[in-house]
Amino acid sequence: MPNTSVVIIGGGISGVAAALNLAQRGVAVDLVEREPRLGGNTLDVCCKAVNGQCQHCGGCLVAERLRAVCAEPLVTVHLSSTITNIQPAGDTFSYQLVTANVKQAKSARAVIAATGFDHIDARTKGPYGYGALSMVITGEDMERRLRAEGQSVYDCAVLRDVAFIQCVGSRDEHANRGWCSQVCCRYAVRLARLLGARSPQTNITIFKMDIQTAGRDSQAFALAQQEGIRFICGLPAVVRRSEKDSAKAALLFDDINTGQFRTNEFDLVVLATGIEPRSDALQLAETLGVERNRFGFLASQDGAALSIPGIFAAGCCQSPRSISESIVHATAAAEACYRYLQEHTQ
Amino acid sequence: MNKTVAVLGGSADAGWVVEELLALSYSVAWVGQEDLPDSPRSDGLRAYPRSRVSAVSGCVGSFRLELSAPPERAVIDAAAIIVAMGNQRLPLGADARIPAHPRVLSTQVLAERLSAPRQISGIAPAQRQHILFALDMLELSGKQAVVETLELALRTHDTWHCEVSVLYRELQVDSDLLESLTRTMREQGIVFHRLQDALPVVDDSGVHVKHADGVLDGDLLVIAPVVRPRSDSAELAGLLRIALGADGYFQQLNVRSYRPGLSNRKGIYLAGRCHLDADDAGARADAAQAAANVAILLGQDHLQPETVIAEVGSTKCIRCLTCIRTCPHAAVELAAYGQVTAAKVVELACFGCGACAANCPVRAITMKGIDVPVWLQEAALV
Numbered sequence: 229m230p231n232t233s234v235v236i237i238g239g240g241i242s243g244v245a246a247a248l249n250l251a252q253r254g255v256a257v258d259l260v261e262r263e264p265r266l267g268g269n270t271l272d273v274c275c276k277a278v279n280g281q282c283q284h285c286g287g288c289l290v291a292e293r294l295r296a297v298c299a300e301p302l303v304t305v306h307l308s309s310t311i312t313n314i315q316p317a318g319d320t321f322s323y324q325l326v327t328a329n330v331k332q333a334k335s336a337r338a339v340i341a342a343t344g345f346d347h348i349d350a351r352t353k354g355p356y357g358y359g360a361l362s363m364v365i366t367g368e369d370m371e372r373r374l375r376a377e378g379q380s381v382y383d384c385a386v387l388r389d390v391a392f393i394q395c396v397g398s399r400d401e402h403a404n405r406g407w408c409s410q411v412c413c414r415y416a417v418r419l420a421r422l423l424g425a426r427s428p429q430t431n432i433t434i435f436k437m438d439i440q441t442a443g444r445d446s447q448a449f450a451l452a453q454q455e456g457i458r459f460i461c462g463l464p465a466v467v468r469r470s471e472k473d474s475a476k477a478a479l480l481f482d483d484i485n486t487g488q489f490r491t492n493e494f495d496l497v498v499l500a501t502g503i504e505p506r507s508d509a510l511q512l513a514e515t516l517g518v519e520r521n522r523f524g525f526l527a528s529q530d531g532a533a534l535s536i537p538g539i540f541a542a543g544c545c546q547s548p549r550s551i552s553e554s555i556v557h558a559t560a561a562a563e564a565c566y567r568y569l570q571e572h573t574q
Numbered sequence: 575m576n577k578t579v580a581v582l583g584g585s586a587d588a589g590w591v592v593e594e595l596l597a598l599s600y601s602v603a604w605v606g607q608e609d610l611p612d613s614p615r616s617d618g619l620r621a622y623p624r625s626r627v628s629a630v631s632g633c634v635g636s637f638r639l640e641l642s643a644p645p646e647r648a649v650i651d652a653a654a655i656i657v658a659m660g661n662q663r664l665p666l667g668a669d670a671r672i673p674a675h676p677r678v679l680s681t682q683v684l685a686e687r688l689s690a691p692r693q694i695s696g697i698a699p700a701q702r703q704h705i706l707f708a709l710d711m712l713e714l715s716g717k718q719a720v721v722e723t724l725e726l727a728l729r730t731h732d733t734w735h736c737e738v739s740v741l742y743r744e745l746q747v748d749s750d751l752l753e754s755l756t757r758t759m760r761e762q763g764i765v766f767h768r769l770q771d772a773l774p775v776v777d778d779s780g781v782h783v784k785h786a787d788g789v790l791d792g793d794l795l796v797i798a799p800v801v802r803p804r805s806d807s808a809e810l811a812g813l814l815r816i817a818l819g820a821d822g823y824f825q826q827l828n829v830r831s832y833r834p835g836l837s838n839r840k841g842i843y844l845a846g847r848c849h850l851d852a853d854d855a856g857a858r859a860d861a862a863q864a865a866a867n868v869a870i871l872l873g874q875d876h877l878q879p880e881t882v883i884a885e886v887g888s889t890k891c892i893r894c895l896t897c898i899r900t901c902p903h904a905a906v907e908l909a910a911y912g913q914v915t916a917a918k919v920v921e922l923a924c925f926g927c928g929a930c931a932a933n934c935p936v937r938a939i940t941m942k943g944i945d946v947p948v949w950l951q952e953a954a955l956v
């Protein structure tokens with residue numbers, strides 16, 4: 229399909245996967261990434277292999293695609309860039325590509341938004357003491373450190389009791405944050421298994437509502453249970469500094485077996501934070517003229533198509549997903565986009 | 575190049591794949607063990623209902639599938655293959671832990687009664703008082719089963735105006751659909767309870783299920799479908815020489831070469847619920863994904879090998895077959911080199927991963943860069 233070009237906003241794994249698919253089918257792509265590098269949030273995802281055995285977290289699906297997209301002649305990557313002033317003009321869209329304050333007028337036959345997500349800020353969940361208590365960290369922190377410093381960073385004899393708290397900032401209808409972030413059960417169970425395998429003396433407890441295992445993921449959960457990781461139904465009410473030992477955190481939770489409040493102490497508390505719409509998602513939706521759902525993710529009626537023909541969404545900007553699910557969704561978005569181009573080009 | 579795609583499987587998933595491929599103007603050969611669902615009439619579609627694949631040869635770009643389709647045999651030449659055979663459901667009686675009793679039903683039976691006219695629905699109004707829907711009863715229910723069961727529970731509540739409760743262990747939710755479905759259900763008075771380990775007890779007075787806060791008594795117990803890989807998955811995987819996961823679903827679990835939707839063999843793709851757990855919306859997106867991957871292959875004028883591939887030195891080879899066993903991509907076969915027989919790498923099928931070279935006991939395999947013109951490579955394969 230010559231002389232057609234598509235602009236993809238966002239160079240995370242979703243934007244990259246969509247760009248690769250379109251380019252390999254002969255469509256020229258402008259891939260616009262705001263940061264000075266491609267990869268987005270996947271660059272913080274660590275390898276969770278336990279004793280060299282892969283846990284299928286999806287982390288290594290990224291590097292090879294980043295390499296491929298840079299080698300793809302039909303993809304032009306614009307780093308440290310963004311776009312403004314998108315206007316439909318007949319069968320095309322005109323827009324401005326902004327790179328370091330230099331503006332350039334361009335046009336495209338179709339647009340794919342792949343702007344991804346923001347990490348949930350654990351401070352929104354005040355009672356858990358993130359930011360104030362040094363032994364309270366987030367899943368994001370843990371992934372980052374493991375990735376940057378290697379699998380041994382949490383190997384230490386003083387970690388006797390570790391707690392994970394699920395759904396921090398997700399699945400909370402009262403705060404209008406009723407969505408499930410989809411990835412935090414998966415990464416938390418895997419990180420817990422990794423910690424447990426590296427430090428057998430560590431007791432691990434996961435406080436959860438419902439562990440999300442759909443999508444052929446029940447194996448990791450079953451293994452975690454076999455390995456002695458304790459799952460407790462119900463999320464703690466508060467996390468405080470322990471009165472007995474100021475290096476420890478005290479978790480107050482409702483024990484459904486006894487119906488009473490209990491306090492347990494932990495050396496490390498990991499808040500399983502998830503995925504929320506980007507802080508500038510509203511601005512993007514307005515620039516594109518498309519709708520958002522009640523939580524702020526880009527709304528699509530049918531898979532990837534947004535409310536304006538010719539504009540599509542790929543990956544986490546449309547709904548929380550894992551890396552492999554993002555690749556699948558982005559490929560499906562590329563497919564919808566290609567079909568649209570076929571119908572709108574003679 | 576032949577642009578026919580063989581779609582294997584008579585499931586709804588396969589139907590969506592066929593639709594996507596026809597929209598891209600590829601020729602489709604659709605093979606199903608059963609009758610095939612209705613599909614759009616199209617010149618590009620040849621359907622082979624009630625047919626079984628009995629042999630597969632060739633490689634990406636030129637697969638040949640032999641079908642045993644009584645009364646005659648058929649042969650399909652296809653450039654690519656999409657496996658979309660779906661999954662299967664175990665009948666309720668398959669597990670002895672579920673008591674056989676008229677008060678215990680599958681979702682399918684309940685759905686039939688729900689749409690039947692009142693007088694023949696087979697349930698006396700008195701029995702309609704409290705219906706329990708159980709997810710995760712014997713094993714954790716997947717997304718497809720959860721969506722179906724919850725939608726059915728809501729429909730039952732709306733149609734029969736009876737009391738409805740849902741039992742679960744780990745409730746599967748998502749970012750929108752399921753969260754709003756469960757919320758609507760709760761708003762309409764449907765109560766959710768977390769199951770305890772004990773099995774349901776059924777007697778003439780009703781069904782009794784233990785849950786986290788006590789025992790729930792109901793009149794009917796509806797069990798969410800237990801979904802399994804199709805029993806013929808292993809046979810097809812063997813014929814196609816593609817990998818199954820430990821759980822019996824299609825998926826290549828070799829870390830270095832796992833690609834969503836791609837099998838371990840070039841030119842063979844996976845779509846739908848034969849390789850993932852998804853509701854209908856997810857399976858549709860996956861069909862689009864599979865078609866998009868096939869389109870990359872068929873969009874080319876000539877197939878090209880990878881830039882680095884393996885090559886067997888036929889005079890060194892001692893025919894130990896190690897490489898044929900170790901190649902994760904089924905890219906090595908035995909072939910005649912003049913008078914001698916030795917291992918031979920099928921160039922188009924090779925990923926260049928080097929596993930064969932690393933394992934050959936006599937170091938007969940080298941990795942070579944390709945600089946031969948493309949037309950020559952294609953000619954060599956015919």
Ligand SMILES: Cc1cc2nc3c(=O)[nH]c(=O)nc-3n(C[C@H](O)[C@H](O)[C@H](O)COP(=O)(O)OP(=O)(O)OC[C@H]3O[C@@H](n4cnc5c(N)ncnc54)[C@H](O)[C@@H]3O)c2cc1C
Binds near residue numbers: 266268411415545
């Ligand atoms: C704590 C945590 C752990 C996780 N662990 C795993 C895991 O183990 N396995 C797994 O599979 N998944 C994991 N995930 C999910 C994974 O991070 C996502 O699936 C993936 O990052 C989604 O990719 P994306 O391209 O949709 O979005 P992103 O990664 O967010 O990429 C979006 C890109 O768009 C760019 N962008 C945004 N707005 C603009 C704009 N206006 N103009 C130009 N560029 C823009 C951004 O800079 C970014 O590079 C985890 C997520 C979290 C939060």
Ligand code: SF4
Binds near residue numbers: 275281288289829
């Ligand atoms: S990053 Fe994840 S998928 Fe890759 S090897 Fe490590 S555990 Fe396996």
Ligand code: SF4
Binds near residue numbers: 408414500
């Ligand atoms: S994935 Fe798990 S931890 Fe994350 S929001 Fe959903 S249920 Fe909660």
Ligand code: SF4
Binds near residue numbers: 906926
């Ligand atoms: S390099 Fe060897 S093992 Fe790897 S795909 Fe090619 S033939 Fe198979």
Ligand code: SF4
Binds near residue numbers: 891892934
């Ligand atoms: S492993 Fe080496 S010796 Fe054995 S069949 Fe293959 S090429 Fe020949």
